[in-house]
Amino acid sequence: SLVAPRHTDCNAVLKGLQPVFQEQGMTETIHNWEDHGYLATYINKNGSFSNLRIYPHGLVLVDLQSHSDDMKGRDEIDHLLNKIEEKMKELFHSSIKRVKRLPAIVRGEAIDRYWPTADGRLVEYDIDEVVYDEESPYQNIKILHSKQFGNILILSGDVNLAESDLAYTQAIMGSGKEDYTGKEVLILGGGDGGILYEIVKLKPKMVTMVEISFQQMTIHFNNTAYSSFYVLDNLKGECYQVLIEDCVPVLKRYAKEGRMFDYVINDLTAVPISTSPEEDSTWEFLRLILDLSMKVLKHDGKYFTQGNCINLTEALTLYEEQLGRLYCPVEFSKETVCVPSYMELWVFYAIWKTRTEV
The missing domain is CATH 3.30.160.110 (Sirohaem synthase, central domain)
Structure with missing residues (x-):
């Protein structure tokens, strides 16, 4: 041009x-x-x-x-x-x-190298190998190898996580500011195994991970930071257990039993890109997970989750509005982190119950 x-x-x-x-x-x-x-x-x-x-x-x-x-x-x-x-x-x-002269866009090759960012920009990855590509009962699961980022997990066309992305796992765990020693932890989703792997190293009392797709969990990254070592070898260990279930009935069961956790980490889905929460079932699911999570979160506990791309200000504002609609009052903080394979800044939330004096 x-x-x-x-x-x-x-x-x-x-x-x-x-x-x-x-x-x-x-x-x-x-x-x-x-x-x-x-x-x-x-x-x-x-x-x-x-x-x-x-x-x-x-x-x-x-x-x-x-x-x-x-x-x-x-x-x-x-x-x-x-x-x-x-x-x-x-x-x-x-x-x-x-x-302005742009590089050639290569169409129709066996390896797809173009994937959109959350805010709608087209990114070309240096993909050189399809490691895995299968349909699970819930989503399409791809693992593509990138020269820069290592293996990249792509779920239904959405770049989910790569071997380069320890920053994501650290952020959704509280960025090193939390003490997990002797604590009860609940992970919702987390099928790549990265969060489980990192928390187990911090000597918690017990980590319960609830992942609906066993197929996703058995596809592991070779990098030790994102190896599903525990998941692949055993679904139960000295300080962890993995439940292959839908997290909603599990959360309802825990709430009914009165089981409580020091930390709940939601690694299920990003904040929806929608301007009409009332018309979007994803927002309803998100609020359901939030409410159920608050019911199993200790009074002094913390709930961690990803938000979305920092450029999606309207969606993030809508999410924060949902926090005011829960069954109990909550407060929150947020942090912006650069996740390498996303090629965009990503927002993470820490949420806790409002601490009122008795």
Whole structure:
């Protein structure tokens, strides 16, 4: 793309760039919209084609699509783009405000490398291997290997966690400010095993982890920081137990039995991206989990959970509004952490029951 001065002579730009495409033996089709500039398409015999869009306000766009697996084909594409860029600079001389050339978007390959961030930006990962790709009864589970981030767990198209992301686990555990020694801990979800692995090292009295998908739990990362070692070998140990169940009936059962925990860690789902909580069943589920968790949380206990991307301010505000609708009054604090594989800043919440003097 190129940004030239306003009131650009579209016809002069078109005539200046035409020879570049004609040298490649490309067939030309031109659409003229009078006050709205030109669209020219150029088609090559090998199936590649280019769109040239020229706007009167000074924006010139060139999109090139090609199917080529060999280096010669890629060199030809680079040569054409170089010629177009050189010609544009020649046409506009020093009056060009900006020239921007983007890397190629590769479509249709066996390994998908493009995944959206929570706030809707497209990120290209350096994926070089599909480690795992299967459907569970609840979601699609992928593990893709990244050169930068190691194995990345992707659940139903959402980047969940990578071997690089110890910062996520530390944040959802309180960022090293909590003493788990001798404490009762409840983990909701946490199927990658990272939270369980880290807490067990801190000598708690008992950690109970409730994960609905056994399939997700048995797919472990090779990095020791995110190895589901305990989960894979045994579902029960000296200071932990793993329940393969839906957490809602488990929470209801614990509340009825009067079982209480020092810490409840919710690693089930991020804050919904929705502006209508009353119309979104995900918000209802979130409030249900919050209410049930408060019922099994000790008076001086803490509830930890992820929020969402820091840019989703409206969704985060809605979440904080939900905290005022629980059966008991609560207070909260939040922390923003950079999670490497997310490529965005992520918000985490600590929530506790309001401490009133008796």
